[in-house]
Amino acid sequence: xxxxxxxxxxxxxxxxxxxxxxxxxxxxxxxxxxxxxxxxxxxxxxxxxxxxxxxxxxxxxxxxxxxxxxxxxxxxxxxxxxxxxxxxxxxxxxxxxxxxxxxxxxxxxxxxxxxxxxxxxxxxxxxxxxxxxxxxxxxx
Amino acid sequence: xxxxxxxxxxxxxxxxxxxxxxxxxxxxxxxxxxxxxxxxxxxxxxxxxxxxxxxxxxxxxxxxxxxxxxxxxxxxxxxxxxxxxxxxxxxxxxxxxxxxxxxxxxxxxxxxxxxxxxxxxxxxxxxxxxxxxx
Numbered sequence: 001x002x003x004x005x006x007x008x009x010x011x012x013x014x015x016x017x018x019x020x021x022x023x024x025x026x027x028x029x030x031x032x033x034x035x036x037x038x039x040x041x042x043x044x045x046x047x048x049x050x051x052x053x054x055x056x057x058x059x060x061x062x063x064x065x066x067x068x069x070x071x072x073x074x075x076x077x078x079x080x081x082x083x084x085x086x087x088x089x090x091x092x093x094x095x096x097x098x099x100x101x102x103x104x105x106x107x108x109x110x111x112x113x114x115x116x117x118x119x120x121x122x123x124x125x126x127x128x129x130x131x132x133x134x135x136x137x138x139x140x
Numbered sequence: 141x142x143x144x145x146x147x148x149x150x151x152x153x154x155x156x157x158x159x160x161x162x163x164x165x166x167x168x169x170x171x172x173x174x175x176x177x178x179x180x181x182x183x184x185x186x187x188x189x190x191x192x193x194x195x196x197x198x199x200x201x202x203x204x205x206x207x208x209x210x211x212x213x214x215x216x217x218x219x220x221x222x223x224x225x226x227x228x229x230x231x232x233x234x235x236x237x238x239x240x241x242x243x244x245x246x247x248x249x250x251x252x253x254x255x256x257x258x259x260x261x262x263x264x265x266x267x268x269x270x271x272x273x274x
Contacts, residue, residue, distance in 0.1 A: 025245075068262055071262050092262055
């Protein structure tokens with residue numbers, strides 16, 4: 001019985017691991033561009049959209065990293081200043097919220113460039129986890 | 141009567157001795173007096189300078205005074221122009237260097253962003269997991 005329970009946990013874990021993960025730079029992968037059959041016009045629109053968001057995303061990445069470091073520093077204090085630690089938590093939440101919002105806005109703009117068929121194909125080709133192209137595994 | 145000595149002539153020449161009766165009678169001493177006086181007049185005489193020479197000299201001085209600041213301005217103009225050019229070049233290139241200093245590919249940037257977005261909790265609280273592990 002305990003073995004069955006462990007097995008169920010493993011299966012559940014593996015299924016969870018195959019859930020679609022977040023955004024990745026699919027527009028930079030030739031095989032995806034080819035499979036989606038992006039037109040030159042679409043490629044230009046995608047590049048322009050990414051270029052538009054890129055500076056803000058770089059800032060957000062730095063902001064989240066800084067907020068993480070600040071929060072870690074507050075945790076490492078002795079004694080811990082609860083007020084400052086709560087401020088650092090709020091800052092981190094705000095930075096991560098900005099990250100989620102901006103990535104969602106970028107994704108929406110990119111989705112609007114794609115046709116329904118291209119969108120379905122892109123969904124099907126989502127990687128299991130963010131990372132280099134060799135982790136790309138089409139889902140069925 | 142004795143002839144005047146050299147000291148006598150020097151004293152007379154500088155007004156310390158009056159001519160006496162000997163000089164009035166002695167042609168030799170009187171000739172020496174005239175020679176000394178003529179030499180002295182030549183020595184103390186102011187040189188003759190023509191008005192034209194002075195005017196030319198004045199014009200030369202004024203023209204050099206006017207040219208000096210102009211030459212300085214020419215030199216400063218080049219220095220300022222070069223400095224401004226360097227400042228403009230630096231202003232145009234430094235921000236670009238600053239922006240491109242940390243080059244990051246789309247692949248890396250979005251990989252980082254996705255990892256951040258998907259991490260469910262702050263790194264600072266991850267050690268707390270140990271409290272719940274069996």
